[in-house]
Amino acid sequence: MNILQALFFPPEQPGGVSSMVPYIQERFIKLGWQMELFSLPKRVRGKGQEEVLFETFDYTEYRGNKIVDKYIQTYRDYVWWTKMRIKKPYDIIHAHHPIAALVMKQLFPDTPLAVTIHSSYERELILNGKIKEGGPEHRFLMSIYGELEAKADQLLTVSESFRSYIGAHVKQPERIKVIPNGFDEKRFKPISHDNAVTQLITVCRLVPAKGLDILLHACAELKRQGHPFVLHIIGDGPIREELEALAVKLDLYDDIIFYGYMLHPEEFMPFFDVFVLPSRAEAFGSVFAEAALCWLALVGTNVGGIAEQIDDGVNGLLVPPEDPAALAAALEKVVTDPTYRYNLARAGWDKAKKVYSLQRVISQLKKVYVQMKPE
Known part of the structure; x- marks a missing residue:
């Protein structure tokens, strides 16, 4: 099975998912699986030009908002970079960021997509005083959860409490699986x-x-x-x-x-x-x-x-x-x-x-991938 791990931050980024996924890749390769990493380099900014369309909501009502416009431009950049760099098919794509997930499904609609939602960007922005709860940026970012539910074949997250948080914003919260982070x-x-x-x-x-x-x-x-x-x-x-x-x-x-x-x-x-x-x-x-x-x-x-x-x-x-x-x-x-x-x-x-052993994560992910693999 050939799997693409689609990150947002480059793998050398310290902390959290970006530092964990390369160890996951290493373990799967030792098991004889094929696995590659993909991310958006920091140098790629302002390149994408394509219009963005979401299935479950119209983002254009939020245009002109600085944070929303930056999010949409990053989406376009991810599309541009993905088209430039990915030239072969994969059996499964596992994305670790909403933008990576939605872009991959847009460009490879027939490839099964898993997405792990690792954190809440909107809560971070609220707590850091960047946006107001209930404001346009908050409403836009909350709408992304419904879009992910509509597009992903498997939703994953990292804790029971965060599953409860996401579950309030999707139609079928029971579809969300919890796989806590693991460490080598x-x-x-x-x-x-x-x-x-x-x-x-x-x-x-x-x-x-x-x-x-x-x-x-x-x-x-x-x-x-x-x-x-x-x-x-x-x-x-x-x-x-x-x-x-x-x-x-x-x-x-x-x-x-x-x-x-x-x-x-x-x-x-x-x-x-x-x-x-x-x-x-x-x-x-x-x-x-x-x-x-x-x-x-x-x-x-x-x-x-x-x-x-x-x-x-x-x-x-x-x-x-x-x-x-x-x-x-x-x-x-x-x-x-x-x-x-x-x-x-x-x-x-x-x-x-x-x-929180990495071996436990590998075992759980193997089950998810096997269930998702098309016959």
């Missing part, structure tokens, strides 16, 4: 260490949706209580200067290290003690599973896929979003009790190895 355990190597001061780490894009302002306020409370720590922030983004200013205001600047962007943070994580990320929303939260495989204690918010990964008090700690006091209390537990922290980390590693 060979990438993650726990390292025995004993830090004199508890080392906290977070890895994310520096945007409002990740809740790092809440984390800084929680850390300020932790410091007021006299508990020493160092917080390492790996990642970059539009609110970095704002976060640095907040750290100064909260008298935290000497307790925090801002690293900026890092290509392979999993090589760095095993030297720390606690992974913390108080996201305001998260479809899955791959970085939690990655941190667990590095044998870090987990502290996260009770939202989306994070709450499915963490069993509160067993393999990590969950707190409500937007609650610095609750987050500070959770951090106090893991900062002041190394044995408790170790036990959480060990349980997190055990669950991640069992539930």
Whole structure:
């Protein structure tokens, strides 16, 4: 069977699906399957000219809106690039982004199409203050779910909570299958260490949706209580200067290290003690599973896929979003009790190895592909 994995971001893009799919490809090739990757290079912008038509709604009522116009132009660019580059048929196409999925079905209507919806672009934009809930951009992006349902032969997503979210916007939510992300355990190597001061780490894009302002306020409370720590922030983004200013205001600047962007943070994580990320929303939260495989204690918010990964008090700690006091209390537990922290980390590693192994993903995807393959 010859399968095309259609990405949006190039495979070298760090984090999430773009870094996971090449490992899926490697495993399938070892099993004797044919599998290729395809994505839109960053240099391809403003090339496509074809008109875009959707089956389930008329997008032209949203024309003139900056975000919608950019989305449509990206769709055109993906069409242009796909026509330029793909010259042979595939048995199945598995897309990992709505634009990739809809373009592939447009250009190869007879090829069975699976699409994994990995995240909610509209929720991210709302939480980051880019669009308003119920506004034209939001309505346009929500309409895409119905279009995907009409075009895809199999809808997939990465968590039960995100399936529920998508299910409210499609006609047949029971068609959606859940395959949580999987990770090649060979990438993650726990390292025995004993830090004199508890080392906290977070890895994310520096945007409002990740809740790092809440984390800084929680850390300020932790410091007021006299508990020493160092917080390492790996990642970059539009609110970095704002976060640095907040750290100064909260008298935290000497307790925090801002690293900026890092290509392979999993090589760095095993030297720390606690992974913390108080996201305001998260479809899955791959970085939690990655941190667990590095044998870090987990502290996260009770939202989306994070709450499915963490069993509160067993393999990590969950707190409500937007609650610095609750987050500070959770951090106090893991900062002041190394044995408790170790036990959480060990349980997190055990669950991640069992539930989020790449082998489990391969097995589940094989079943999906076999069921989809035309006779």
